[in-house]
Amino acid sequence: MKRALTKAAIMASMITASAPSAPSVAAAQIRGTRARFGTESGLLVLVEESHDLPLVDFQITLRTGSAHDPADRDGLSRFVARMIRMGTRNMSAPEVEEQIDSLGAQLSIETSPSYTRFAGSVIKRNLDPFMRLMGQLMARPAFRAADVAQVQRETIADIIDMRDNDRGLAAKHFREVLFGSHPYGRTVIGLQATVRAVTRDEVVRHYETHYVASNIVLGLAGDVNEAEARALVSRHFGALRTGAAPPDRVEPPAERPGRRVRIVDKPDRTQTQIFIGALGSRPLDPDHIALGVANTAFGGTFTARLMKEVRSERGWSYGAYSRLGADRQREAWYMWTFPAARDAVPCMRLELELLERLLTDGITEDELRFAESYLANSFAFDIDTAGERLEQRIEIELLGLPRDYYDRYVANVRAVTRDQANEALRHHLNAQNLAIVLVATARDLRPEVARLPHVTTVEVLPFDRD
Amino acid sequence: MATSSCATTPPMSSAQAQLVDKLNRSVRSRTARLQFVEEIALGGRMRLDRYRLGNGLGVLILVDRSAPVLSYQTWFKVGSRNEHEGKTGLAHLFEHLMFNETKHLHAGEFDRLLESAGGETNAATWVDWTMYYENLPASELPLVVRLEADRMVNLVLRDPQVTSEKEVVANERRYRVDDDVEGAVNERLYATAFRAHPYHWPTIGWMRDIQGFTTTDCRAFYRTYYAPNNATVVLVGDVDVEQALRLVQTHYGRLRPARLPRERPTTEPAQRAERRLEMRQPTPTEKLQLGFRAPPFGDYDHAVLTVANEILFGGRSSRLYRKLVSEGEIAADARASLAPFRDPGLYEVWVSLREGHTARQALTIVTQEFERLASRAVGSAELDKAKNRLELSFLQGLETAGGKAEQIGFYETVLGDPARIFGRLAEYRRVTPAEIQRVVRRVLDVRRRTTIVVLPGAGAPRPEGEEPHEEAAAE
Numbered sequence: 023m024k025r026a027l028t029k030a031a032i033m034a035s036m037i038t039a040s041a042p043s044a045p046s047v048a049a050a051q052i053r054g055t056r057a058r059f060g061t062e063s064g065l066l067v068l069v070e071e072s073h074d075l076p077l078v079d080f081q082i083t084l085r086t087g088s089a090h091d092p093a094d095r096d097g098l099s100r101f102v103a104r105m106i107r108m109g110t111r112n113m114s115a116p117e118v119e120e121q122i123d124s125l126g127a128q129l130s131i132e133t134s135p136s137y138t139r140f141a142g143s144v145i146k147r148n149l150d151p152f153m154r155l156m157g158q159l160m161a162r163p164a165f166r167a168a169d170v171a172q173v174q175r176e177t178i179a180d181i182i183d184m185r186d187n188d189r190g191l192a193a194k195h196f197r198e199v200l201f202g203s204h205p206y207g208r209t210v211i212g213l214q215a216t217v218r219a220v221t222r223d224e225v226v227r228h229y230e231t232h233y234v235a236s237n238i239v240l241g242l243a244g245d246v247n248e249a250e251a252r253a254l255v256s257r258h259f260g261a262l263r264t265g266a267a268p269p270d271r272v273e274p275p276a277e278r279p280g281r282r283v284r285i286v287d288k289p290d291r292t293q294t295q296i297f298i299g300a301l302g303s304r305p306l307d308p309d310h311i312a313l314g315v316a317n318t319a320f321g322g323t324f325t326a327r328l329m330k331e332v333r334s335e336r337g338w339s340y341g342a343y344s345r346l347g348a349d350r351q352r353e354a355w356y357m358w359t360f361p362a363a364r365d366a367v368p369c370m371r372l373e374l375e376l377l378e379r380l381l382t383d384g385i386t387e388d389e390l391r392f393a394e395s396y397l398a399n400s401f402a403f404d405i406d407t408a409g410e411r412l413e414q415r416i417e418i419e420l421l422g423l424p425r426d427y428y429d430r431y432v433a434n435v436r437a438v439t440r441d442q443a444n445e446a447l448r449h450h451l452n453a454q455n456l457a458i459v460l461v462a463t464a465r466d467l468r469p470e471v472a473r474l475p476h477v478t479t480v481e482v483l484p485f486d487r488d
Numbered sequence: 489m490a491t492s493s494c495a496t497t498p499p500m501s502s503a504q505a506q507l508v509d510k511l512n513r514s515v516r517s518r519t520a521r522l523q524f525v526e527e528i529a530l531g532g533r534m535r536l537d538r539y540r541l542g543n544g545l546g547v548l549i550l551v552d553r554s555a556p557v558l559s560y561q562t563w564f565k566v567g568s569r570n571e572h573e574g575k576t577g578l579a580h581l582f583e584h585l586m587f588n589e590t591k592h593l594h595a596g597e598f599d600r601l602l603e604s605a606g607g608e609t610n611a612a613t614w615v616d617w618t619m620y621y622e623n624l625p626a627s628e629l630p631l632v633v634r635l636e637a638d639r640m641v642n643l644v645l646r647d648p649q650v651t652s653e654k655e656v657v658a659n660e661r662r663y664r665v666d667d668d669v670e671g672a673v674n675e676r677l678y679a680t681a682f683r684a685h686p687y688h689w690p691t692i693g694w695m696r697d698i699q700g701f702t703t704t705d706c707r708a709f710y711r712t713y714y715a716p717n718n719a720t721v722v723l724v725g726d727v728d729v730e731q732a733l734r735l736v737q738t739h740y741g742r743l744r745p746a747r748l749p750r751e752r753p754t755t756e757p758a759q760r761a762e763r764r765l766e767m768r769q770p771t772p773t774e775k776l777q778l779g780f781r782a783p784p785f786g787d788y789d790h791a792v793l794t795v796a797n798e799i800l801f802g803g804r805s806s807r808l809y810r811k812l813v814s815e816g817e818i819a820a821d822a823r824a825s826l827a828p829f830r831d832p833g834l835y836e837v838w839v840s841l842r843e844g845h846t847a848r849q850a851l852t853i854v855t856q857e858f859e860r861l862a863s864r865a866v867g868s869a870e871l872d873k874a875k876n877r878l879e880l881s882f883l884q885g886l887e888t889a890g891g892k893a894e895q896i897g898f899y900e901t902v903l904g905d906p907a908r909i910f911g912r913l914a915e916y917r918r919v920t921p922a923e924i925q926r927v928v929r930r931v932l933d934v935r936r937r938t939t940i941v942v943l944p945g946a947g948a949p950r951p952e953g954e955e956p957h958e959e960a961a962a963e
Contacts, residue, residue, distance in 0.1 A: 025707060035610035075553050077883045115520050116810065124869070126876030179842040182772050183915055186840070187670050288768040289946055324609075325600045334596060337655030340663055392604055399606020402625045406555035407887050422712035431544035453747055 056411070057248035059257060063264045064236030068415050069251045070243040072408035076146035078244040079409040081139060082160065083416055085239075086232040086359030089135040089205035089272045095220065097212015100133040101173060101220055102228045103140070107131065108161040108169040118159065127152045135206050136272070136349050137420060138232075146245045150254065157258030159184035160233065170222050177217045185486055186322060188295045188461045191286055194434075195483070199284050200354055200457035204275040214488045230263065237267035239419050243408035274351050277301055280478030281456045283471055287464035288485035294366035295461040298373055299356025303450050305421050306350045312446035312471070313355075315438045316396055317346045319389035320380055321357060327389065328357060331376060332407070338365045338372075350421065353450060363462060367470040370458070374475065378453045393443075398432045461485065495630065496523035502527070504537055504729075511733055519543035519716075520741025522733060528907045536896060536906055539733065542682065544717025544745045547736055548726075548896055549905060550724045552889055558725025559893040560632045561621040562640075563901045566713040566792040568615050568691040570751065574700075577657065577693015580613040582709050583651045586609065587611075587619065593641040598635055605631055613687040614691055615902045616830045623890050626726040630735055636721070637739035640714055644919065661692050669769045670838065673940055677779045680763050681834055681938040685756040715746030720900050724893040743800070750758035756781075756832065763938040773820070775942035779834035782826055782931050786903050791915035793835060797824055798874035799924070800857060801837075801868055805873070811853050816939045818845040818853075830902050834929060835937075847941040858932040878916045887923055 057069040069242030091098040107129070108115040120127050122198070127144035140160075144152040186192050194209055201207030235372075240259065242251050277300070303310045321328035321344025332342035339359040361369040386392070405428070406410050408413045424430075454476055458465065464482045472480045504524040512521050521542040528536040530550070539547040571578050584596030587609075589595040602609045607624040624630045665671040675690045684686040692698075721740075723732055759781050769775075782787040800808050801824040812819040819839040839850045885891050894905045905911075 039705070072554070075883050075886060077880075077887070102771065116805065117812070119805035119814070120873075123877055124873040126880040128880065143880060143884060145883065148876075155926065172817070175842075176814075176820075179820040180844060183840055185772050188667055214741065251529040290667075292666045293659065323603050325596055326601055333656055334652070336661070337652040340656055340660040360659070361664060362659055367513075392600070395604045396606060399604070399625055399628075400608070402555065402557050402606065403623060406557050406889070409887070 028215055029167065045063045053457065055247070056415075057251065058415075059248075059252065061235065061259070063260070063262055064234070064267075065255065065259060065262060066239045066419060067240040067251060067255055068239065068419070069246065070241070070246050070408040070412040070413060070415065072243070073245050074135070075167050076245050077143060077240060078146055078149050078246050079141075079143050079412065080156070080243075081141045081239075081241040081416060082156065083140075083239045083420065084232055085136070085140040085191065085237050085267060085420060086460055087134050087136045087271065087367055088210040089234070090268075090270070091205070091208065091212075092224075094216060095212075095224060096208045096216040096226065097210070098208055098216075098220060099132075099138055100212065101177060101217065102225050102232075103133055103138045104173050104177070105165055105169065105225055105229075106140070106159050106163050106233075106350070108166070109164050110171065111164045113158070115172075118155070119328050121151075121155050125152050125155075133210050134290075134349075135208075136270070147486075149246065150257075153254045153258045154217075155263065158237075160259070163229065163265070165222055165225050165229070167222050170220065170225060173277065174217055177211060181211055181214055181217070181488070184431065187254070188288065188291070188293075190235060191288075191485060192295035192297050192459050192461045195284055195286050196299065196356065196459040197354065199282055199358075199459055200278070200301070201275050201298045202278055204434055205272055206275055206349070206351065206353070216396050224226035227397075231268050233263060234265045234267060235259075235262040236265070238262070241412045241416050243412035253272065256469055268351060274302060277452065277455050278457070279455055281454065281458060281474070281476050283458040283460070283474075283477055283480040284483045285464045285468060285471065285480065286461040286485050287482050288461055289463060291461065291463045292363055292365050293360055294445055294467070295457045296361070296366065296370060296373070297356050298370065298456055299354050300378070300451050300456055301352045302346045302355035304350065304352055305423060309442065309446040309449060310348075310444040311448055312438045314346055315390065315393045315435060315439055316385055316443040316447045316468070317344055317355065319385040319393035319443070320344055320376075323396055326391075327380075327385075328373070328376060331372060332359055332361075332369060336365075336366055336372075338369050348421070352450075363466055366460065366462060366467055367474070370471070370474060374453070374456075377451070381451060381453050382446055384447060385440065389437070390440045390443055394436050394438065397435045401432050404428075459488075491574075497682060503547070504539075504837060506651045507730055507733070508539070511730070511737060515737060515741065515791075517542070517741055519744065522737060530907065531910045534892075539727070539736075541716060541740055543740065544715075545736070545740050545743070546720035546900070547733070548720060548722045548900060549729055550731060550896065551727060551729060552724050552892065553726050554677050554728045555889070556626045556704065557623065557889055558626045558629060558632075558723065558727055559621060559623050560636065560890040561619055561722040561893045561897045563720045563722065563788055563897040564618045564713060565616075565718050565901060567613060568689065568693075569686040570713065571686060571689070571693075573689070574697060575705060576689040577691070578697075578701060578705060579708050581653065581657050581698065582612045582706060583620075584657055585641065585706060586639055586650065587644065588649045588653070589646075590638050591644060592638055593635075598639065601631065601635065607632070611758045612910055615687055617831075619894075619897055619901075621890065622892070626771075629732060630660050633732075633735040633739050637743065639644065640716065640740070641720065641743050642712075643710060645703055645706050645710065650701065650706055652760060653749055654698055654701060657692065661695060661698065665690065665692065666695075667779045669771045669775065669942065672701070672766060672769065673775060673777045673942055674836070676765060676767065677777050677836065677938055677940055678834065679869075679877055680765055680940070681759070681779045682756055684756045685831065687756075687829065687831070687833060687838050701771040712749060715748070716719055716740055716743045717745035718748055720897065722897040724889045724896070749832050759936050759938075762934050765938075765940045766944050767940060769942050770946065771942065771944050773843055773847070773944065774841040774847045776837070776839040776841070776850045776854075777940040777942070778837040778851075779938045780931050781936040782833055782835040782932070783927075784832050785828045786830070789927045789931070792919050792923045793826055793876050793910060793917055793931055795871070795919045796861065796877065796924045796928050797826055797835070798877050799861065799870060800824060802874060802877050807857050807945050808854060811857060812839060812850060816853065818842055818849055822850075828898075832877040833922065844943070855934070855952050858928060862925055862932070867921075871919070871921060875916055875919075879913065882913050888945060
């Protein structure tokens with residue numbers, strides 16, 4: 023494999039809003055039949071039709087995630103979502119899994135700082151029984167004490183298992199260093215101590231507060247039409263709890279001063295995972311799209327400046343990308359590289375220089391034109407399947423973006439000027455206030471890392487610290 | 489969706505044959521003359537047309553108007569199986585080099601042109617093949633045909649590029665293998681289970697081999713394997729077939745076929761006793777990796793074992809996921825897969841234990857469940873569940889133009905028959921409980937097994953990415 027990441031990953035967080043314009047040609051060509059309706063209970067339903075294959079994708083998304091976990095209960099949102107899968111009063115966890123697999127379905131549960139998502143696919147002929155199952159799980163979870171204990175043991179095992187993944191470790195620690203005590207800095211899965219402390223009452227309270235119809239968006243994409251969707255929702259999701267959606271009280275994160283370095287110390291590393299970053303922007307910021315274009319030019323593609331310098335010219339790292347996250351509050355902007363241990367410090371030094379130069383000189387006119395062309399032309403792959411189109415519509419709902427946001431997307435990207443892109447860079451990013459995280463064998467690197475310019479603190483933590 | 493598949497010999501008057509006649513009228517060179525070979529029905533709805541250029545280039549086109557995009561893939565019949573000891577990883581290194589300078593393009597221009605057009609391009613190398621793909625807006629077909637034809641024969645190979653790319657590949661190896669517990673163990677599994685066959689060495693190559701390649705090695709590899717008669721172009725998307733074929737004639741028609749080396753098949757001697765290894769890795773918990781010598785992808789028993797694997801490890805309700813993870817609670821993760829190789833490969837099992845539990849415990853449970861499946865016929869509900877899961881996975885593989893092209897290219901390159909995509913689904917549906925018992929008894933036999941137990945702790949000092957010694961495995 024020539025490169026580690028694909029455009030799907032690059033674009034996952036490129037959510038922007040800007041001035042009105044005509045719909046893109048690609049969007050107009052692809053758009054199929056779609057529907058959007060609400061139920062009396064407040065559930066919002068989105069449908070995106072495509073009858074190419076006898077397959078239906080679904081998503082049930084809550085506007086609640088790890089940023090809403092109570093103090094000292096890191097991981098509660100993920101924990102409760104996992105408990106949903108443990109069954110109802112009439113159905114045990116093994117019976118739930120038996121049904122999912124028997125129906126030719128897949129169910130995955132993902133929690134992020136602001137959302138919890140139950141997503142998957144089912145073969146069309148089993149859509150009705152599968153939606154019945156999902157309706158029961160969402161509305162009538164049992165939350166047995168024995169299951170709470172089992173999920174605690176399982177989650178702790180997962181936390182320990184994740185220590186084998188160097189990149190995952192680096193990403194987790196990067197968020198801690200970048201966001202500090204802000205809720206975005208918490209680990210989604212939680213800590214061993216906080217998971218162990220979860221009680222059944224806390225699970226029930228979290229469920230009763232957040233699993234209400236008005237806090238949920240339900241999406242169906244594929245071989246299903248609006249009439250079928252209405253009937254399915256009416257039959258199987260009528261028992262969802264009603265009531266007001268809980269308010270989102272997450273405050274904007276504060277920039278932390280200085281270049282703060284954390285080395286996650288792991289034995290026998292031949293390679294160093296490096297994350298360097300700062301706070302980015304919010305999708306509702308007027309210059310978020312401009313920052314997205316600038317980021318694409320700098321490190322968003324295989325031929326962008328960062329990859330060219332780190333990989334193409336020096337061969338230091340298999341991958342070298344920068345990413346701009348998107349959430350209700352400012353998310354992370356970061357560079358990710360993974361050079362051989364011997365090249366780690368020179369690579370970091372180069373990345374810091376490149377960032378400083380980016381903020382001083384900005385991107386060039388050629389880079390701007392390239393980034394806009396890439397983002398506009400590749401938009402076709404963000405809407406080439408019903409599942410992708412549904413994904414966009416859910417993002418619009420969750421982030422409160424204008425309903426026609428994606429219709430205007432291509433024109434909005436093309437409208438960004440070089441001055442706007444460079445101003446967005448300077449407005450949001452500060453090369454002196456950075457979180458720098460390495461997963462490495464610390465004794466080999468610590469003295470040199472401390473000598474990097476403007477580093478204010480260097481801490482070393484063992485990789486198996488909770 | 490219907491699942492029948494068939495290949496039909498074209499009547500002389502078929503629309504495709506008439507189109508080819510029309511396109512050939514203005515062509516003088518034999519290498520540029522097109523031939524319509526066959527029309528292949530894929531399921532009930534899709535129709536794949538096979539053409540061949542005079543220079544031997546295979547062309548498979550599936551018109552798919554579900555979105556204004558295309559996927560263009562080039563599959564070469566060369567992989568790590570075509571390497572030899574001392575030069576392992578050359579096919580993969582070469583895949584990287586293919587994105588460099590050509591006689592007509594500067595270094596980096598290939599990628600820049602495609603990205604500017606909104607394209608995604610990447611490549612993959614495995615034991616039996618190397619494939620390159622571009623996913624693009626449908627309007628960019630002329631660009632991709634031109635670029636792919638160009639790099640098939642016009643690549644410029646110089647020392648600085650080779651040196652730099654070797655370092656990139658060395659870093660890829662550190663990422664995927666040397667600093668990754670599962671990658672390191674899986675590499676050791678194949679090195680232990682195979683002693684004669686090229687499946688013994690990793691596709692990415694041993695580190696010392698990667699570091700030792702010369703520009704001369706790369707040029708020789710290019711001249712030997714990169715030729716139109718060793719490749720198949722797969723095009724899926726919202727395209728005009730006449731335009732596509734005309735572009736293929738224009739850009740590939742001048743390329744000369746190569747004299748391809750005859751592959752000397754290597755037969756791996758039968759394994760008659762278990763091979764065992766212990767490794768130490770910086771990991772918090774024990775791991776268990778098993779590999780059983782298994783049938784090749786084209787064998788019906790491969791389909792049978794795939795169904796058996798669903799019963800054992802497919803989904804959270806599978807027998808071993810329950811015994812090891814959700815109910816047994818001795819593992820954090822447990823999964824298995826069957827290598828889709830042209831020659832017999834491995835059925836691989838991976839278990840990551842929880843703290844306080846041992847790989848030996850997992851091995852006992854896995855062995856018991858294999859024996860249970862071999863001795864007691866699986867019930868119809870459990871068998872239907874496995875088949876439904878495989879059907880879902882099959883459909884998911886066909887959701888995008890890229891997914892369809894990948895299936896077509898893989899079946900064409902490994903089996904020589906893309907119609908078997910749907911034939912495979914039919915095979916799953918045909919599998920009986922008795923067949924599962926027969927195949928499990930035969931394949932999941934301890935005498936065909938390689939067992940690796942990973943213990944937490946510092947690894948034994950070993951040069952970076954060095955090939956393990958044979959004597960490391962006890963038999």
